[in-house]
Amino acid sequence: MSSELRSLTTGLVVFAVGLVVHLVLGDVELPFVSLRIVGFVLMVVGGLEVIATLGHSAWRAIRAKV
Template sequence: MSGTTKNLLEGAATLVTGLVLWLFAGDVELPFVTLTKVGVVMMCVGGALLLTGLFQVARSPRGKR
């Protein structure tokens, strides 16, 4: 698996997981973290990974996709 594909898949998975936490974990209380805030951070990281993968796709030559 190439680095571009890895970034795209990891970014999508992280973004979706963060979205699920943000939407559905508001009632869960843990002593040290708030799951909704963790979800927002995961969505940001996932979005950054997706943007990195898309940038790599845009910069790669046509034959290497």
């Protein structure tokens, strides 16, 4: 598996886990953090991973054509 595909898969899995935590466990309150916030942070991190991977892949494709 290429590094781009691995990073893309990782980003999508982290986003999906964050979405599940945000929607399903959002009402659970822990003494130090809300799981709704944890889910949101995981979604942001997963989304940034996907965007960074796609941007890097596009940059490499453009650079290879030059």
